Amino acid sequence: MEHTHHYRDGRLCRRLAEQIASMCAEDIRIMEVCGTHTVSAFRHGIRTLLPRSLSLISGPGCPVCVTDQAELDAFIEIANMPDTILATFGDLMRVPATGSSLQKEKAKGKDIRMVYSTMDALDLARANPERQVVFAGVGFETTAPTIAASILAAHAESLRNYSVYCAHKRVPPALDALMHLSGIEIQGFLLPGHVSVIIGEQAYAAFFEKHRIPCVIAGFEPADMLYGIGRLAEMIASGTPGLENAYGRAVSEQGNLRARQVMDRVFETTDALWRGLGRIADSGLAIGEEFADFDAARRFCVNVRPAAAPAGCACGEVLTGRCLPPQCPLYAGVCTPAHPVGPCMVSSEGTCAAYWKYNRLSDGWGK
């Protein structure tokens, strides 16, 4: 872990912060698209180093948070099917679906297992041949290749009792949808590091050409983020937008070609529902015809009924930068991590949870 120390060097970070301050004569609004950036900014105190004229707005970058209510309800429905094991990453367990959550279903005796990887879910299927194992596929391009790989593995060994309910989403179409929302006034995007490792810088080229808005791919260490924010501030101040990769040690132009091939083989793009952004064309990943057998939605004819978000919850606005968590009337009073109303207060990468956890003092740091 030696290398991380360099990117957490106090002097380097303060120098970067000073440079940013010198470029922020006017108010600017930058959106960090990725939930990991949101948490890192709070955890390292990055927001407290930034000038007050710069607002760092969290975007739709927490996969659990953008999952539509209807999809959360579908997971509950699957967990209630007979002879079925629902396998999921831990962060989905406590997210409130309509009238329940996976954790509550588990407490009622439904067989829901927390796994650390899709390979664990495959192992479950191998060990329980008499039962159906369904993986709850929630995430972005970061985890999509591992889902695809699990389907390829299941196909290769004719594992008939494994399937995936795929609610995976793609980041670039969501950026485009954000640009069409009124009232967000974002002047630059700090683009996600992990997603970009897979899809590469090229994946944002069309978006950038269309909107000519400053875009910088950044890593997650404090110096990475401060450098990325600095580049954005400079582009905004000088009126020269660009698409830049400031995370060259992990992200290439083309991304991870093998991972992209695996994804292309298994998935096709489809319209998807996002909390806060609604239906976005081509923003989802669906399991393609060749692997239709492994698509839980088709195998079990899962009924996806439109469902309303929790009453009073402003997650949709929070996820699109139109509302800060403390502006939600339920924040901190009714809605806390112990008693979450919306997904943004549950997920470890949720914006409301991050504000509550790191930013509850009254002196308004981090704005």
Add this chain to the structure above:
Amino acid sequence: MKNHTIALDHGSGGLLSHELTEKIMLPAFDNPVLSRLDDSAVIESQKGRMAFSTDSFVVDPLFFPGGNIGDLAVNGTVNDIAMSGAVPLYLSAGLIIEEGFAVRDLETIIASMAAAARQAGVSIVAGDTKVVPPGAADKLFINTSGVGWIDGDLEINAANARAGDCVLLSGTMADHGMTILNQREGLSFDADVKSDSAALNGLVARMLSVAPDGIRVLRDPTRGGVATALNEIALASGTGIQINESSLPVRKSVSGLCELLGIDPLYAANEGKLIAIVDRACADAVLTALRQDPLGTDACIIGQVTADHPGRVVMETAIGGRRIVDMLTGGQLPRIC
């Protein structure tokens, strides 16, 4: 013992129970109070106020680098008693064993309990063993309770922290919690990490000998880690606590594992560390005393108590920013102790 595994009869109170006690427990714990095998242990009362504590241990796995459930169960209760400034003297041990448990493993665990008790200078004077059918318990659970006596009018408790006091930590964070995580199924990263399970009463005695009036609060940051213990102190005393990220001691291998698993070492369990809130005037003397003990070589001052932000813990981050260090809410892995 003839049997290789524990049977239901070992907990029946009959012959096999007797054999378990005679062959394994008594020789290991070897003390006159226990050997009488009466229904209750009768011990001499000591001068002063008595501290009394209990804790149940369900750690999974039972064996881990740096210890096992046996020494953990003894050290855990010894430490809870020591954190009130009391001198721990007597412990009880209740075992709940799942049928089919290997006798050899039980012997190893009992030997560890005995060794830990000897090391800490306490006697295990009362005990009980129950055996339950497979599935009714997972392998082995241990409850320990203990008593100790507080000398004079020593007042050490969480409400005592005052603005201006120093916050000391006796060594590196997260060793126990990350060891258990590392052992768990699916998380078998190859890292050289080891539990810090240890009795801290010797360390406390050393601190009290150099600053009998200067120690305000002692806490052993077990479940919930240093962050949770500091929050409890801030809440109980109505003060604010300010810590510095760059002075928090974490072993390199442990910090690497934390990074990999996305775990904040501030929230990971410790089983052989203490937090001391100390009058600023004695902080250096206490720190020196801590460092003279093998259990305190990495001790350091990690922050101070302040009148600002009462009830909250705030950290100056390594890069010079600030953030709240909150209580843990959910998300913690179960059965680490």
